[in-house]
Amino acid sequence: MDAVVNKLSPETERPSREEAEEAVRTLLRWVGDDPSREGLLDTPKRVVKAYRELFAGYDADIDEVLGTTFEEVAGYNDIVLVRDIPFFSHCEHHMLPVIGKAHVAYLPDGRVLGLSKIARVVEVYGRRLQTQEAMTAQIADAIEETLRPQGVAVFIEAEHMCMAMRGVQKSGSTTLTTTFTGRFKDNAAEQARFMSMVRGR
Numbered sequence: 543m544d545a546v547v548n549k550l551s552p553e554t555e556r557p558s559r560e561e562a563e564e565a566v567r568t569l570l571r572w573v574g575d576d577p578s579r580e581g582l583l584d585t586p587k588r589v590v591k592a593y594r595e596l597f598a599g600y601d602a603d604i605d606e607v608l609g610t611t612f613e614e615v616a617g618y619n620d621i622v623l624v625r626d627i628p629f630f631s632h633c634e635h636h637m638l639p640v641i642g643k644a645h646v647a648y649l650p651d652g653r654v655l656g657l658s659k660i661a662r663v664v665e666v667y668g669r670r671l672q673t674q675e676a677m678t679a680q681i682a683d684a685i686e687e688t689l690r691p692q693g694v695a696v697f698i699e700a701e702h703m704c705m706a707m708r709g710v711q712k713s714g715s716t717t718l719t720t721t722f723t724g725r726f727k728d729n730a731a732e733q734a735r736f737m738s739m740v741r742g743r
């Protein structure tokens with residue numbers, strides 16, 4: 543599974559840490575600074591280390607992340623919604639931060655997921671270079687494939703720093719994306735119920 547494009551392939555094999563640090567030195571010169579000045583000496587090392595953390599989603603196996611499902615839920619078959627899952631991602635166009643919240647729901651069909659696993663899926667896909675649309679679809683797809691529920695609903699709201707800090711410079715605007723599968727896709731009332739649960743406080 544995990545049939546997404548943004549994973550390492552043989553063509554995009556990782557460079558060595560030294561090569562990555564050298565690339566950071568090049569970028570430091572590109573912004574107009576001097577990589578050999580004292581304050582910047584350790585910066586390439588720090589940036590490369592930070593990148594491994596910020597982009598740790600490339601190393602995660604979504605099947606392992608979602609692994610365990612449970613059946614003993616006393617026949618519960620109504621919406622399970624995990625709301626307000628905060629995430630940081632980076633847009634694949636500018637590699638600038640995307641800051642947002644994901645709301646993820648499913649209608650079980652006999653089996654449920656550990657609640658933390660839903661937040662972990664958001665984390666895995668967030669820590670890759672993304673478009674918000676792809677990330678929304680990937681989260682829905684991962685839950686759909688693992689759990690085969692009656693339906694999945696994913697709603698993401700996020701601010702893109704590439705629109706705030708540069709370019710059109712519109713800070714404070716939010717982009718909303720949704721993916722619905724199964725009953726959430728087919729049934730407007732289920733969709734509306736999901737949205738009102740997300741919005742309700």
Ligand SMILES: Nc1nc2c(ncn2[C@@H]2O[C@H](COP(=O)(O)OP(=O)(O)OP(=O)(O)O)[C@@H](O)[C@H]2O)c(=O)[nH]1
Binds near residue numbers: 675710
């Ligand atoms: N659809 C979509 N677009 C995104 C996302 N993140 C960033 N973008 C947009 O990607 C587009 C890239 O457009 P280009 O014209 O190739 O790049 P650009 O010249 O840097 O664009 P500007 O940001 O308008 O200056 C911009 O409109 C960004 O706002 C995303 O998650 N989804």
Ligand SMILES: [Zn+2]
Binds near residue numbers: 634635636637704705
């Ligand atoms: Zn961008």
